[in-house]
Amino acid sequence: MKSRLWWPLLALGALLALNLVLAPAFFALRFQDGHLYGSLVDVLNNGAPTLLVALGMTLVIATRGVDLSVGAVAAIAGAVACTHLAGSADPGGAGTAVTAIALALGLCLVLGLWNGFLVAALGIQPIIATLVLMTAGRGLAMLLTEGQIVTVDNSAYRAVGAGHLVLPVSILISGAAVAAIALLTRRTALGLLIESVGVNPEASRLAGVRSRRIIWTCYVFAALCAGVAGLMISSNVSAADANNAGLWIEMDAILAVVIGGTSLAGGRYSLAGTVLGALIIQTLTTTIHTVGVAPEVTLVLKAIVVICVCLAQAPKARALLRRLAPARAETTKAATP
Amino acid sequence: MLVTYTLFALVFGVGAVAYPGFASGQVLLNLLVDNAFLVVLAVGLTFVILTGGIDLSVGSVVALSTMVTATGLRAGWPVPVVVAAVLAIGSVLGLLMGLVIHHFDIQPFIVTLAGMFLARGLCFVISVESIPIKDPAFRAVATATLDLGGLNITYGVLVALLTAAVAAYVLHLTRFGRTVYAVGGSEASARLMGLSAGRVKVGVYVISGFCSALGGLLLSVYMLSGYSLHAVGMELDAIAAVVIGGTVLTGGAGYLAGSLAGVLVLGVIQTLISFQGTLSSWWTKIVIGLLLLAFVVVQRVLPGARRAPDAVTPAGRSAIAAR
Numbered sequence: 001m002k003s004r005l006w007w008p009l010l011a012l013g014a015l016l017a018l019n020l021v022l023a024p025a026f027f028a029l030r031f032q033d034g035h036l037y038g039s040l041v042d043v044l045n046n047g048a049p050t051l052l053v054a055l056g057m058t059l060v061i062a063t064r065g066v067d068l069s070v071g072a073v074a075a076i077a078g079a080v081a082c083t084h085l086a087g088s089a090d091p092g093g094a095g096t097a098v099t100a101i102a103l104a105l106g107l108c109l110v111l112g113l114w115n116g117f118l119v120a121a122l123g124i125q126p127i128i129a130t131l132v133l134m135t136a137g138r139g140l141a142m143l144l145t146e147g148q149i150v151t152v153d154n155s156a157y158r159a160v161g162a163g164h165l166v167l168p169v170s171i172l173i174s175g176a177a178v179a180a181i182a183l184l185t186r187r188t189a190l191g192l193l194i195e196s197v198g199v200n201p202e203a204s205r206l207a208g209v210r211s212r213r214i215i216w217t218c219y220v221f222a223a224l225c226a227g228v229a230g231l232m233i234s235s236n237v238s239a240a241d242a243n244n245a246g247l248w249i250e251m252d253a254i255l256a257v258v259i260g261g262t263s264l265a266g267g268r269y270s271l272a273g274t275v276l277g278a279l280i281i282q283t284l285t286t287t288i289h290t291v292g293v294a295p296e297v298t299l300v301l302k303a304i305v306v307i308c309v310c311l312a313q314a315p316k317a318r319a320l321l322r323r324l325a326p327a328r329a330e331t332t333k334a335a336t337p
Numbered sequence: 338m339l340v341t342y343t344l345f346a347l348v349f350g351v352g353a354v355a356y357p358g359f360a361s362g363q364v365l366l367n368l369l370v371d372n373a374f375l376v377v378l379a380v381g382l383t384f385v386i387l388t389g390g391i392d393l394s395v396g397s398v399v400a401l402s403t404m405v406t407a408t409g410l411r412a413g414w415p416v417p418v419v420v421a422a423v424l425a426i427g428s429v430l431g432l433l434m435g436l437v438i439h440h441f442d443i444q445p446f447i448v449t450l451a452g453m454f455l456a457r458g459l460c461f462v463i464s465v466e467s468i469p470i471k472d473p474a475f476r477a478v479a480t481a482t483l484d485l486g487g488l489n490i491t492y493g494v495l496v497a498l499l500t501a502a503v504a505a506y507v508l509h510l511t512r513f514g515r516t517v518y519a520v521g522g523s524e525a526s527a528r529l530m531g532l533s534a535g536r537v538k539v540g541v542y543v544i545s546g547f548c549s550a551l552g553g554l555l556l557s558v559y560m561l562s563g564y565s566l567h568a569v570g571m572e573l574d575a576i577a578a579v580v581i582g583g584t585v586l587t588g589g590a591g592y593l594a595g596s597l598a599g600v601l602v603l604g605v606i607q608t609l610i611s612f613q614g615t616l617s618s619w620w621t622k623i624v625i626g627l628l629l630l631a632f633v634v635v636q637r638v639l640p641g642a643r644r645a646p647d648a649v650t651p652a653g654r655s656a657i658a659a660r
Contacts, residue, residue, distance in 0.1 A: 066446070118630075122634060128586055129633065132630045134626075135625050136622060136627060139622030142617070143619060147617060251450055251453075254446075254447075254450065296458070296465055297458065299457050300454070302454050302458070303451045304455070306450070306454070307437070310443050310447055310448070311437075
C-alpha cells in the first residue's frame with residue numbers, strides 16, 4: 001500500500017516544491033470576511049468536481065469496469081437542475097433549488113441504474129456499455145436545454161458550487177464524500193467485496209458474494225458522484241452548458257485514479273491514491289497558470305506527467321531502472337534469491 | 338457484419354421511401370465523400386481493437402495532422418514533403434505508444450489517453466487559431482472531382498477505399514493479419530505458438546497512427562484548414578463504427594468490411610437527419626447511442642442463447658469469440 005502511494009506523493013511533492021521555487025505566493029493563505037483564500041484553496045476548489053467523479057470512478061474501476069459516461073451524466077444533471085429552475089414559478093427560491101437538485105440526482109440515479117443494468121445484468125463490456133450513454137447523454141442534455149445555455153439566478157443553488165462556509169462549499173462536499181466512502185468501504189466489508197469482485201467476479205459469486213449487485217451499486221454510485229459534480233459545475237457559473245459542462249472530465253477522473261495507483265485491471269484500489277491523483281492533476285493545471293506558462297502547453301505537460309507517473313509505477317520500468325543502477329541491482333539480487 | 342449491411346440497407350430504404358431524391362447514387366456516394374477520413378480511421382482502429390487494445394488518440398492525431406499540414410503549407414513546404422511529414426509523425430506517435438504499451442505493460446487505454454492529450458496539446462502549441470490552407474496544388478486536389486457517369490466523387494474517397502482494400506488484404510490474407518487475430522484471441526497462446534505477438538502488438542498501433550495521420554490529411558483536404566479543435570470526439574465515432582461493424586472490443590473477432598459498413602451506417606443516419614431538417618443535430622448523437630446499444634445487446638444476446646451467460650465476467654472472451 002505504502003509503495004503504491006509513494007510515487008504519486010513524490011510527484012505531488014515535486015510539483016509543490018516547484019511552486020515553492022517559482023512562485024512562493026502559491027502557499028500564501030489569507031483569511032478575509034470569514035473565508036479562506038489562496039492558491040491552495042483554489043486547487044481544492046477547482047479540483048472538487050474531478051475529485052468527486054474520480055471517487056466514483058475508483059470503485060467502478062475496482063470492479064474491473066470503467067465509466068465513460070460520467071461527463072455526459074454531469075452535463076445532464078446541470079441541464080435538469082437549470083431547466084427546472086428556469087421553468088419554475090419561483091426561480092429564485094430555496095425550495096425550488098432543493099427540488100431541482102433532487103430531480104437532477106434522481107435522474108442520475110436512474111442513469112446509474114441503466115449503466116449498471118447493461119454491465120451487471122446484460123454483461124456488456126463496461127467501456128462499450130457506458131460509451132452508449134456517453135454518446136447519447138450529451139444529446140439528451142442538449143434536448144433538455146433545447147440547445148441553449150440555460151442561465152439561472154438562484155442564490156441557494158449557487159451556494160453548491162460557489163458558496164463559502166469558511167472553505168468553499170464544493171471542497172466541503174467533496175471532502176465529506178471522501179470521508180463517507182472511506183468509512184463505508186474500509187470500515188465495513190464492502191471495500192473487500194468490491195475488490196474480490198474485481199479480481200474474479202465468478203469466483204466471488206460462487207463464494208457467496210452478490211457480484212452483480214455490487215457491480216450495479218458501483219455504477220449507481222459513480223453516476224451520483226458525477227451528478228453532484230455536474231451540479232457543482234453548473235452552479236458555479238449559474239448556467240447549464242450541455243455541450244461543454246464536464247467535457248473530458250471522465251478522462252481526468254480516469255487519469256486521477258490511475259495516477260493514484262489503482263490498476264485498470266481491477267481488484268485493488270486506493271481512495272487515498274485517487275485523492276492524490278486528482279490533486280496532482282489540479283495542482284499541475286494551477287501551477288502552469290501561476291508560473292505563467294502559456295495555457296496551451298497544459299495538455300502537453302499533463303500528458304508527460306501522466307506517462308512519467310505510469311512508467312514509474314510499471315514494474316517493468318522499475319526493473320529497467322534497477323538494471324541501469326548497478327549498486328541497487330546488487331542489493332535486489334541479495335534480497336531475492 | 339451482415340447485420341450491419343442489412344441495417345444500412347434498411348435505414349437507406351427508409352430514407353428512400355420517406356424523402357424524394359434520397360435514393361440517388363450521389364447521396365450514396367456522398368456518404369463516402371463526407372466520411373472518407375472516418376473510413377480511414379476506422380480501418381486503423383479495427384487492427385488495434387482486433388488485438389484487444391484500444392486507441393483513444395486517433396481524433397487528436399487527426400487534428401494534429403491538419404495543423405501540421407496547414408502550417409507546413411503556409412511555411413511554403415512542397416506538398417509531398419508535408420504529406421510525408423504528417424504520415425511520419427502519425428506513425429512515430431503510434432510506434433511510441435505501441436512500444437510503451439508492449440514493453441512496460443501499461444494499459445493501452447491509459448497510454449493512448451496520454452497520447453490523446455499529447456497530440457491535442459501539440460496542436461494548441463502550434464496554434465490556437467484556425468489556419469486556412471491556401472496552397473494552390475492542395476486546393477486543386479481538394480476541389481477536383483472524378484466523374485463516374487454523372488456522379489462525382491473526390492480523390493479522398495479513392496484514398497479511403499484504397500486504404501480499406503490494402504488493409505483488408507493485410508488483415509485477412511497475410512501472416513501479420515492472422516497474428517492480429519491470434520493475439521486478440523489469446524495473447525499468451527499466440528506467444529506460446531511462437532508468433533511474434535510483441536511485434537504485432539506494436540505494429541497495430543503504428544498502423545493506427547499512420548491511418549489517423551492519413552485521415553487527418555483527408556480531413557485537411559475536406560476542410561481546407563488546420564484547426565486544433567478539429568475532430569474532437571472523433572475517436573468515439575470511429576470506435577462506434579468499428580463496434581457497429583461487428584468487431585468485438587475484447588479482440589479476436591471481426592472483419593474490416595464490417596467497419597466500413599459501420600461508417601456507412603453512421604453516415605446514413607446523419608444524412609437522414611439532415612434530410613429530415615426539423616430534427617436537431619443533437620438527435621444524431623442520441624440515435625447513434627441507441628444504435629450502439631442495440632448492437633451490443635444483440636451481440637450479447639445472440640451467443641448468450643447458445644451458452645450460459647457469464648454476465649459478471651466482462652473480460653470473458655470466449656463467449657464473444659464464437660462469432
